[in-house]
Amino acid sequence: MTPKPNATAPAVAEGSAGGSTALAWLYVGVPLLWGVSQTFIKALALFK
Amino acid sequence: MADNSSGLLDRSRTIAPAGYNRWLVPPAALAIHLAIGQAYAFSVFNKPLGSLISGDPAHPAATDWTPGQIGWTFSIAIVLLGLSAAVFGKWLERVGPRKAMLAAALCFGGGFLIGSYGIHLHNIWLLYFGYGFIGGIGLGIGYISPVSTLIKWFPDRKGVATGMAIMGFGGGAMIGSPLAANLMTHFKGSAPQGVAPTFIVMGIIYLLFMQWGVWTIRVPADDWKPAGYVPSQEHDALITTANVSADNAIKTHQFWLLWVVLLCNVTAGIGVLETASPLIQETFSDAAMGVGKGVTAAAAAGFVGLLSLFNLLGRFFWSSASDKIGRKPIYLIYFGLGVILYALIPTLGHNLQLTLFVIVACLIISMYGGGFSTAPAYLSDLFGKYQVGAIHGRLLTAWSTAGVLGPLIVHSLSEGRKAAGFTGAAAYQTVFYTMAGLLAVGFLADLAVTAVNEKYYEKGPVTPEAGGH
Structure with a gap:
């Protein structure tokens, strides 16, 4: 059976779509930036 | 299930x-x-x-x-x-x-x-x-x-x-x-x-x-479909609009050529990742560079960190570039340029050119990352999107193989050279030349990739639910 869009799934309102997207990127972006910054600090030792 | x-x-x-x-x-x-x-x-x-x-x-x-x-x-x-x-x-x-x-x-x-x-x-x-x-x-x-x-x-x-x-x-x-x-x-x-x-x-x-x-x-x-998206009308034999199932995909030589491509890319990358820290310390040691000027253990850890950063950036940069350049050409770049860069590493070490050595290693590892991230898009181009996840899964057995093969090659070759009395970059020379040879094999495998024969295409519409058993 071909799946149809789920009518019961929570619709993302146009107005909140931007906020949800920003929140989603922050959720993954913050730990990633932390990890990158830690690695970068470690990498600086190479140039000392 | x-x-x-x-x-x-x-x-x-x-x-x-x-x-x-x-x-x-x-x-x-x-x-x-x-x-x-x-x-x-x-x-x-x-x-x-x-x-x-x-x-x-x-x-x-x-x-x-x-x-x-x-x-x-x-x-x-x-x-x-x-x-x-x-x-x-x-x-x-x-x-x-x-x-x-x-x-x-x-x-x-x-x-x-x-x-x-x-x-x-x-x-x-x-x-x-x-x-x-x-x-x-x-x-x-x-x-x-x-x-x-x-x-x-x-x-x-x-x-x-x-x-x-x-x-x-x-x-x-x-x-x-x-x-x-x-x-x-x-x-x-x-x-x-x-x-x-x-x-x-x-x-x-x-x-x-x-x-x-x-x-x-x-x-x-x-x-x-994305708003305003019109599939390119420009004919590209390597981008299909048809679909090939995972079971049929592994019957094609294209799948196995890509398997070899990934195997060579990962095995060669492991050659750098496994040797990075000892290689830079032993090659650019105090004995070679002068007292107090050699690469310390902390600096070597920094080098490994830098490689990780370029591995990350390469995954995004090269894969994104493949949308413009095409998947086959970008793998030809990874391998063609890779052969030259891998072969250069021992020479740069021998000549104590630390800055160039670091730049070349970073470039190599960025393309190693790119090889990973471009693979699913390449598979989608060749086999369609129907079961691309499953086909990608099967392709990843090449990664597992390289995960065992890579360290074996690296350790056996470098230990053999060290036992023969070689030190510094010379101890790793055969590792890098072997990896360059592997990349040449990958280059040829990518060059041989052609469009998938229509006999493997799914007939009629496909639905995800029908996709597996």
């Missing part, structure tokens, strides 16, 4: 409503890949795990685990990554990404918890079973679970989409390494080396972190 329920995890419950913002999907994918990418930071546990009895990494007890025993944990995880991706790929296509991501989170997080018990009991087999076997299954399912979904959401930018997710796998090690180091320091007083409680906390953190991906992932409706 049964999947006839209409629960929250069911594929039909993840179909996006009209107006859904597709840019919510990459963070969901990243939530999985940033977590499972921790696997590449497993080496942070090597010394603590090797001194659980003695308490002193410099003076391990006779009953402490050896580096060889500990190393098997990572090897098992990588082998299971490839095997589980191959075995569960069709199941994933059928049940959809949400159920698969949840399974991945449970296995990966659960693997840490079982592993912690093994560490607590000082039972290496339980560590192998937990982190290696169960965690490895989580790695495999997690690695492929968002890929086909991303390709369906971004038919106009397949390379960008898969590059973003697979970049997360590279980033996961950057988070996992300092996180583990900080936790082990925190728990050092409560358990030997603080490792067992660190495993518990990391298992819980990753299990929870991955839930964001599980519950926000959405698949597009079958007839969905």
Whole structure:
């Protein structure tokens, strides 16, 4: 059976779509930036 | 596995409503890949795990685990990554990404918890079973679970989409390494080396972190297309509009050529990653550079960190570039340029050109990352999007093979040269020339890729639910 869009799934309102997207990127972006910054600090030792 | 329920995890419950913002999907994918990418930071546990009895990494007890025993944990995880991706790929296509991501989170997080018990009991087999076997299954399912979904959401930018997710796998090690180091320091007083409680906390953190991906992932409706998207009318024989099933894909020589391409790319990359720290320290030592001017252990760790950064950036940059350049040409660049750069490394070391040496190594490792992230888009071009996740899963057995083959080649060649009295860059010369030869094989394999024969195409419309058995 071909799946149809789920009518019961929570619709993302146009107005909140931007906020949800920003929140989603922050959720993954913050730990990633932390990890990158830690690695970068470690990498600086190479140039000392 | 049964999947006839209409629960929250069911594929039909993840179909996006009209107006859904597709840019919510990459963070969901990243939530999985940033977590499972921790696997590449497993080496942070090597010394603590090797001194659980003695308490002193410099003076391990006779009953402490050896580096060889500990190393098997990572090897098992990588082998299971490839095997589980191959075995569960069709199941994933059928049940959809949400159920698969949840399974991945449970296995990966659960693997840490079982592993912690093994560490607590000082039972290496339980560590192998937990982190290696169960965690490895989580790695495999997690690695492929968002890929086909991303390709369906971004038919106009397949390379960008898969590059973003697979970049997360590279980033996961950057988070996992300092996180583990900080936790082990925190728990050092409560358990030997603080490792067992660190495993518990990391298992819980990753299990929870991955839930964001599980519950926000959405698949597009079958007839969905990006606004204003018009598939290119320009004929490109290597981009099909048809679909090939996973079972048929492995009957094509194109699949096996790509398998060789990935095998060569990963094996050669391991040649750099495995030797990076000792190579730079031994080549640019105080004896060679002058007292106080050689590369220290801390600087070598910085070099490894720099390689990780370029591995991450390469995954996004090269894969995105492949949307413009084309998949086949970009692999020809990886391999063609790679042959030259790998062959240059021993010469740069011999001439003590440290800056150029670092630049070349970073470029090499960026293309290694690019090879990983461009693969799913290449598969989608050749076989269509129908079961691209399952086909990608089967391709990842090349990674598992390289995970065993790469270190074997590196260690046997470098140890042989050292035993023969060679030092510095000369000790690693044959490693790099061998890897350059492997890249030449990869170049030829990529060059031989042609369009898939129409006899392998699916006849009539395809639906995800019909995708697996």
